Amino acid sequence: MVVQRSGRLSTQVVQEIINDIDNGKYQAGDKLPTEHELIELFGVSRTVIREAIANLRASNLIETKQGKGAFVLSKPSQDLFQLKHSGASTADELGYILDLRIAIEAETALMAAKNRTEKDIERIKDAIKEMENLISEDKEPLQADRNFHYAIAMASRNPHFLGLLKYIDNTLATHKKNTSIAPVARKVLAFKEHEQICHAIEKGDPDAARAAMRLHLSGTRERLTARINH
Secondary structure (H helix, E strand, O other): OOOOOOOOHHHHHHHHHHHHHHOOOOOOOOEOOOHHHHHHHHOOOHHHHHHHHHHHHHOOOEEEEOOOEEEEOOOOOOOOOOOOOOOOOHHHHHHHHHHHHHHHHHHHHHHHHHHOOHHHHHHHHHHHHHHHHHHHOOOOOHHHHHHHHHHHHHHOOOHHHHHHHHHHHHHHHHHHOOEOOOOHHHHHHHHHHHHHHHHHHHHOOHHHHHHHHHHHHHHHHHHHHHHEOO
8 A cells, every 4th residue: 555645645644544443454452563564555754654653642543662563542432522633734734723722722811811810820920931031042932832821721710721722732742843943033923922911811801812812823823834844
């Protein structure tokens, strides 16, 4: 089986393996073919196979065991939500997930503006300050950015927002590996957008907080999908 040389090869490999799992070729607990066997089976490079395996692992369809290989996991309950790979291109798949994040976090910011406490504002500002320091040192403020969004989720007073946000972040991690590093100007712009979100939440302005978060994450969506693999 050789995948067609159109679209993203790793996406095609992922979809073929998902199809094999769905039609029962691979059952829960079964070991997938070795990396070398998959290379031969699909007629692609080692890099493509490793990226496909990483995507399957991020989707909780398989687990990898050091020195033993990749194994199919039990299918979750049909009622359990899961961000499974849609088979779309990497850029499109990333866009779908980011659209979901925009919808969720915009409402999270709105709820945070209604329910925040002084302690919440302190946590949000601490994350912004950490981001500012890292940018000034020309370092990636990735964890500071996560801390900012997680602090807002906690301020919403809905515990499911935080859990869902972390789940989406874990899913996005694989896709973000394929993007280039953001330029300093974009980091500074993101920092200012974070300040605007914080200001709206601190003022207790739900509509402004939601709008500021939507603006920020829409820019993030455009930037990441444009930069992927460039």
